[in-house]
Amino acid sequence: MATGRPGGRGGGGGGGVRGPSRPLRAVRKEAGTAVAADGPDQAEAATRARTRIAERAEAFHVEDELLAGLRERSTAEGVVPVAPATAAALTFLAAATRARSVVEIGTGLGLGTVALLRGMPADGLLTSIDPDGERQVRARVACIEAGFAPGRVRMIKGTSRQVLPKLSDAGYDLVVVDGVTTEMPRDLEASLRLLRPGGVVVVDDVLWQGRLTDPVRREAVAGALRETVRAVREDERLVPLVLPIAEGLLCAARRDPSGA
Numbered sequence: 001m002a003t004g005r006p007g008g009r010g011g012g013g014g015g016g017v018r019g020p021s022r023p024l025r026a027v028r029k030e031a032g033t034a035v036a037a038d039g040p041d042q043a044e045a046a047t048r049a050r051t052r053i054a055e056r057a058e059a060f061h062v063e064d065e066l067l068a069g070l071r072e073r074s075t076a077e078g079v080v081p082v083a084p085a086t087a088a089a090l091t092f093l094a095a096a097t098r099a100r101s102v103v104e105i106g107t108g109l110g111l112g113t114v115a116l117l118r119g120m121p122a123d124g125l126l127t128s129i130d131p132d133g134e135r136q137v138r139a140r141v142a143c144i145e146a147g148f149a150p151g152r153v154r155m156i157k158g159t160s161r162q163v164l165p166k167l168s169d170a171g172y173d174l175v176v177v178d179g180v181t182t183e184m185p186r187d188l189e190a191s192l193r194l195l196r197p198g199g200v201v202v203v204d205d206v207l208w209q210g211r212l213t214d215p216v217r218r219e220a221v222a223g224a225l226r227e228t229v230r231a232v233r234e235d236e237r238l239v240p241l242v243l244p245i246a247e248g249l250l251c252a253a254r255r256d257p258s259g260a
């Protein structure tokens, strides 16, 4: 029976109860398989359908005036804020994990900060890191305008390299990596140290395909993204997931080694 979903065929079917664990060989599905199986017309139709679905999913999230204003100001100043769907995902993840202690790398003007606070419990504390102290002052004002007491946010001025080593090991429920892309592999590694068992790390825009005119810079950014994705995929302490939101939102939960 046709499912009507692009790529909705195959997938192994079957129950979902796993047998005794044994090492499994990773099998990667290559892009383009659909062309071989269905022909170019079906593949194109599937791609169009996927694009439409992605657009509808993005349109589901309508930002309020506060976030829309922050987005406009951020963009005007050359700070790339998290996308609307990413902001919604941050709010969701903070709520779903009941994240009381959160770290955000890259405050910007505070769009992601407000999104995270909106999902966190009322007694949660968000630590946000950015070398630009002036932006952090404005982000703090945005958090107050959003209705959060000043004590809910700890703004720390500095780069992730300077600040992350000073934060407590296994002390955080959720870490969001949204600083400078070339620092991402290092930020990820530091973030994993900060996560408590069961904690979640989120890395924004890992499937970035943007164009940079400087080829050296472009390769540095692409290399950092590849390294980050590979590190998460290969880390057996993590349960990874890439959500096709904006330019790819990488999430990973840190397993509890006690098995609890």
Ligand SMILES: C[S@@+](CC[C@H](N)C(=O)[O-])C[C@H]1O[C@@H](n2cnc3c(N)ncnc32)[C@H](O)[C@@H]1O
Residues within 6 Å of the ligand: 074, 079, 080, 081, 082, 105, 106, 107, 108, 109, 110, 111, 112, 113, 129, 130, 131, 132, 135, 158, 159, 160, 161, 178, 179, 180, 183
């Ligand atoms: C992509 S923006 C963050 C956007 C923000 N999360 C939001 O949703 O609006 C990146 C931010 O990282 C900051 N940044 C640059 N270098 C950094 C570093 N080494 N460590 C931490 N943050 C850095 C920039 O000043 C900038 O505000």
